[in-house]
Amino acid sequence: MSTVSSTSSAADIYSTIGGKSTTSSKEGAEEIQNRFLTLLVAQLQNQDPLNPTDNAQLTSQMSQISTVTGLEKLNSTLSEIFSMYDSAQTMQAAAMIGKGVLVPGNNMAVVEGVGVGGIDLEASAGSITVTIKDSSGKTVYSKDLGEHKGGSFAFVWDGTIDGDPVVDEEGNETAPKAPDGLYTFSVAATSAGGDQVKASTLQAGTVNAVVRGTSGFTLDLGLFGQVPFSDVKQIL
Template sequence: MAVDTSNTMQGGPSGTLMNAVNPKKATATDSTKADQDKFMTLLLTQLKNQDPLNPMDNAQITSQLAQLQTVSGVNKLNATLDSLRGDYKASASLAATNMINHGVLVPGSALQLAGGKAVFGIDMGTAADQVQIEIKDSSGKAIHVIDMKSVKAGTMPLVWDGTLADGKKAPDGAYRIAVTATTGGAKLKDAAALTFGTVASVSTGAAGIKLNIPNVGTLTMDDIKQVL
């Protein structure tokens, strides 16, 4: 026995239900068309009700039509910008998701020694004649010093193997780093320490895209100085 499904799929109860669940969304084209219709309705109403002794001249009509074109152009431009914003957000979300499980260097002085290895970095705004990196324990005491010369501007990843000033090995744990850079004897203000962390997850919301990095915090893509 053949079953007629045309009524069910198009205009029957199921079709009505589907239309209710998935209503047609208004598009920028629909909005522009609606504005044009309203404008033309107002213009025709003006023409019908104009004073026969003082009718609208061609310049007035041309001016109003030009306004219509301007409004339509602005609506189309806004629609294009909305589309570009959507594409940018999608691209940014994808880029952030790809950061998961990647090690990154971000501004910070925390240093974690694990398995006899601690990754960190320095961010140099300008080149320096000398750079001194102090590694400090929880009490703030410097336990190891790294001296570098002729350091170029940019981001530089570094590794500390836990060796102390007396040649012994420091126990695994939390430490801190301090960076001092000089050129011609003058201290530079644009030298900063970078801490290392691994991106665990990504969250999105009204505040934008956030990278969640354990033991470091919640940061933005702009905070990332280097991906390792």
Template sequence: MESVQPVNLQTIASGVTTGITNKKDAENPQDRFLKLLVTQMKNQDPLKPLDNAEVTSQIAQISTVSGIDKLNSTLQKLVSSSEENRSVEALGMIGHHAFVPGKLITLDKDGAIAGVNLEQAVDQLNVTILDSAGIAVRKMELGVQPSGISTIAWDGMTDSGSKAADGDYTFAVTAKQGGKDVKVDTLAFGLVQSVTPGKDDTLLDMGDELGMVSLANIKQVF
């Protein structure tokens, strides 16, 4: 029958101490573990000594926990660094125009610009400009368009041949390829006025109409 050999207190304690930093930090889990282990060894029953395998297993577990803590700390630093880089990137967008998800199209004396994002090339792209009452003022057949982001330009003329009043409009888009509907996302065009770094995200102020937009939703910058 196998017997359990008594644990050599001095050897085990020395081995554990070697793998632990000398930081005198009461909150360090390794320090707490070592104190508990040494106390347990001092008070062990001579007739029922600690099992070597059990002690070794406990030491391995605390090493694993310590490694996970260090990994989490490293990942947190990487995340913080990434967030700082995104904020710096966003600051460089101030004063530039950008495409963001939306259906707003603003007409001024120079015309109006909006955008679409197509998941594939299409042979038909139709755009309808709507006034504040939802009434169509201009329909444009733009024909073949490539996949990805494309710019829509409106000169401000209505279907009746008159000039539309400057201001905010909305637009709707349909796209087809070989007679089949193709998914299309509409993009509004606005000016980045300021940047607000956040804990979880960086927000860009795109004006009263578009409001605060997440940096992740910036589709193209001009």
């Protein structure tokens, strides 16, 4: 009658098929478990009656194979979760094409006499002053936007600049307008009590394309270059 040495326990079998074998890692959890149980039954049937397998040892061996099975299932589940997350992120990024976004920066593009910028406030402010400069660094417009709660928000500049009114052929006066082009702006904010509030400028751009890289998605904002998807503070 064939025998199986009690020293060659299921723990050794586990080591061979689950713990140390490089090929077993490629096998499914169910196949590993079936092989383990088959060998364990053979061990129990042929064990030395005078030196039977200890219950604690048996429990430990079963726990080990359960761990292997659990890890196989966990890895499979995590792979599915990552795959679904990746697909959702891809769809979300693709949906950004054609939309306006606010990202860190101090540039403002004036198109057809209108410019859009953004501000990120660390806390609520009672006064927010925006200063806009042209490409030469000359201040062309400054205005207090009033109070606003903390967070990110956009504002629109109608292109009006400081200076004397423009008189048309019929004698009507209109405020001077800034020509289309690229401008820069800065912001200063204070609380209702007069204390300084941290404020950052945000530039508004339109997403022309989405580029996928090793570190995630990058948004192509045309004139403003490419920025990480994670830099988006607000979708307009």
